Amino acid sequence: MAEIVLLDDLEDPRLRDYVDLRDVQLRLRLEADRGLFLAEGEKVVRRAIESGHQPRSFLMSPRWLDGLADLLDASDVPCFVLDDASIEKLTGFHVHRGALAALQRPELASPQEVLADARRVIVMEDLADHTNVGGAFRAAAALGFDAVLLSPRCADPLYRRAIKVSMGSVFWLPYARVEDWYTAPDVLREAGFTTYAMTLAADSVPIDQVPHDVERLALIVGSEGHGLSPHWEKSADHRVTIPMAAGIDSLNVASSVAVACWELRSR
């Protein structure tokens, strides 16, 4: 059972996992260095643990203890208790949905492991925005894609904001980083995938012209600003695009991924 630890000193070193949650750069560094990630809100904390992630500690105000009693009972890490105002001061924002938990960042599988049993994969190149990464995971998971590959610079799916927007799908949709991005097309090809780059290149075909019987399919989406790299644009087996109404800005990344995952689903 979790030890309930009442604290009032915000300098307590045991609270260091929880400082300055709104400072993205600081958090990314701190969480990588310390090998943790942060879950926010009762529902997300619950999903993180139910999907097998190991908590390091919990942090909440007294009124949330009851709702999470079952998780605390089943755990043997400390649960730090502070009043709401102190939590706000420590973390830098008002935690609407109560509990926070710091969890061990899991060891990532290799791309080969993640691809082994997958039929529909989404490959994210350098998405910079955590909201977009979370939204793309949510759409891919809901629409039956079964794995994700990330470029080295793609934003972290386990960053608090990405977790939240993904509705926790980052916890169980298998993903891996490809360390040497230049080799990514080969990694997919060797695993038996036909690759489709989403791009406005001159030879892009409308996405509804992709045959429905592709056995193993990988869809590659590029960054919000610059789109897909020339390397991927050239190396992919095919280039596809979602036809848009004249003169319109593109869809946002999560919506594009949703449309593409829907159109390219196994069927």
Next chain:
Amino acid sequence: MAEIVLLDDLEDPRLRDYVDLRDVQLRLRLEADRGLFLAEGEKVVRRAIESGHQPRSFLMSPRWLDGLADLLDASDVPCFVLDDASIEKLTGFHVHRGALAALQRPELASPQEVLADARRVIVMEDLADHTNVGGAFRAAAALGFDAVLLSPRCADPLYRRAIKVSMGSVFWLPYARVEDWYTAPDVLREAGFTTYAMTLAADSVPIDQVPHDVERLALIVGSEGHGLSPHWEKSADHRVTIPMAAGIDSLNVASSVAVACWELRSR
């Protein structure tokens, strides 16, 4: 040409259109009372004016004057100039993209006018979140839907956040409010539309089973929390759903609308 007015008194009544932009409730009231809406950022201000909306005034710090010189030249309303810190104090946030403009809220067309020439319509019932309304407009516009109907309680497409997320598509995609929501199914039927309610009702069919040759089609989406009202669920000609992977939370509203607009496009 716009009169450039250097101000330093934040209590100046001429600045009242710009107060407390982060206070959603206050702004909704103030903008309705005063018949205005607010555009944020050079690109959005430009699109608002280019799509025919009448500015009441501009507000910017000195360094943005050059970039908007053409708009200011063509306008005869005042351009208030304050330093960045004062703008932040007045509006309640740091305006990253420079200019703000207050514009006349246009008179809305009637549902009948909006439907007259449309073939693909999206009907939004009680969406509460401005981000979702903006995202749904953006997706609908990009994917070739040509009109929007809103329920009386649906969030305001001309609220600053909705405008931004919509990438300005709220400025030119025609929309109307249906005052008496109970009559909405009839309004659509009388205009010759076949109505498709997006819902998990027992008799919902997968959205890809909708025939491709529906001449005039309206897709109705319900609110984030409760989904579609029973009235609409029963009154629609058909009920459709986007099949999801087992055990997954639904897509968010904008992604659902994107998938549905794609699947139900004119073809």
